[in-house]
Amino acid sequence: MNKPNLIIRIHNYNKVSLGAILGACPPALLNHFNLTPWISSEAMPAEALMSRSLIIYSVMLPQIQQVQKELDMLRQNGAIAETMVGGSQPTAAPESIAELGFDYVVAGEAEDFFPQFLGDWLANKARKGLHTTARGKVNLDLYPGFSELVGYLPPIEISRGCKFGCMFCGVPRLHSGTLRHRSLTSIEAIVKEYFRIKPTRKRVKFLASNAFAYGSDGRQPNLAALKDLLSMLKNIGVPEIHLGSFPSEVRPDFVTPEVMELVAPYLSNKTIVMGVQTGSDNMLKKMNRGHNREHSVRAISLLRQHGFQPHIDFIIGNPDETEDDQFELVDFMDEMLEKYQVRIHMHTFVPLPATPWENKLQSPINEQVKQRLRALERAGVLDGWWENHIGYFRTAQG
Numbered sequence: 001m002n003k004p005n006l007i008i009r010i011h012n013y014n015k016v017s018l019g020a021i022l023g024a025c026p027p028a029l030l031n032h033f034n035l036t037p038w039i040s041s042e043a044m045p046a047e048a049l050m051s052r053s054l055i056i057y058s059v060m061l062p063q064i065q066q067v068q069k070e071l072d073m074l075r076q077n078g079a080i081a082e083t084m085v086g087g088s089q090p091t092a093a094p095e096s097i098a099e100l101g102f103d104y105v106v107a108g109e110a111e112d113f114f115p116q117f118l119g120d121w122l123a124n125k126a127r128k129g130l131h132t133t134a135r136g137k138v139n140l141d142l143y144p145g146f147s148e149l150v151g152y153l154p155p156i157e158i159s160r161g162c163k164f165g166c167m168f169c170g171v172p173r174l175h176s177g178t179l180r181h182r183s184l185t186s187i188e189a190i191v192k193e194y195f196r197i198k199p200t201r202k203r204v205k206f207l208a209s210n211a212f213a214y215g216s217d218g219r220q221p222n223l224a225a226l227k228d229l230l231s232m233l234k235n236i237g238v239p240e241i242h243l244g245s246f247p248s249e250v251r252p253d254f255v256t257p258e259v260m261e262l263v264a265p266y267l268s269n270k271t272i273v274m275g276v277q278t279g280s281d282n283m284l285k286k287m288n289r290g291h292n293r294e295h296s297v298r299a300i301s302l303l304r305q306h307g308f309q310p311h312i313d314f315i316i317g318n319p320d321e322t323e324d325d326q327f328e329l330v331d332f333m334d335e336m337l338e339k340y341q342v343r344i345h346m347h348t349f350v351p352l353p354a355t356p357w358e359n360k361l362q363s364p365i366n367e368q369v370k371q372r373l374r375a376l377e378r379a380g381v382l383d384g385w386w387e388n389h390i391g392y393f394r395t396a397q398g
């Protein structure tokens, strides 16, 4: 008898999340399927026309329209495969996805859920509609976080969640305020597997909301845990350890003299990405950042002293942001550029779902401030999509 088809809808933007859920499935379960990767702009696979087929998607906010068009195209072309979707957008705003016409929607972390779901689907027992998983519960050590089926070995997720509560950020709510760490044993096993799969690999990167919080309670660094992590990586012969660079940035209050002395000798990355967000103490309080401008300056200075290029995230257009706050921000940037030759990664505030500011509007950006940001862009010291996001607002569906 023919096996049912599992069609994996792969794009560059969803390889990490698809790898995480497929990696969570035991090989014996996946062996029940004919596995069909459907990659980027490839034509719809013939398996989509067969009745015992399931197409799995993982979707983020910017891809909603593209996915809607693709679902319409599938139906117009006679596809009768069932469809399932998960990912950050269904998790943050399931109502925005429900209307697109997927048969199955999962909101939340899906590593525990997905293998169970596939088993139910094989047995014709899967319930259609929305499935909401418990938040902040997945034990990272139970899953490798990647699957060779998607053709990508992602940065290793060493921590998930965050104990802070920045108003613009969805991470704390999506993970119920938890911070979970992957154990050293699990990280070591994944690194060794990466080198087995690709022996010529040099660089290992990590994924965390705050890389220097590894092994900590999320409020202050755990030097011993950081040391154990880095020395383990060195001892097993990782040629290039990248920590604190994208996609694992750091918070200013975790960039302490002790942390920098500890990590600097181990790291191969020349850049450290740090969220500073604004230059005004007033605005930092409104954002509920949990650190002040002084922490930011000290951290930037320390990064420089230890030979790193600080790449600093800032957000402008925040709710209740005054023109004074905005001028204070660009003055602060100028000061940091002059003293520490930082690079700036600029964002305009976007009201993301599942954040305390999800229903807030952008504050208009003063014209002179815009001119100064553009000048920094032209000078090659500022990057980011900040101008594309001016005027962005979230619709009831988005």
Ligand code: SF4
Residues within 6 Å of the ligand: 161, 162, 163, 164, 165, 166, 169, 170, 171, 172, 209, 210, 251, 275
């Ligand atoms: S911005 Fe960073 S520190 Fe703030 S809540 Fe989000 S993950 Fe945590």
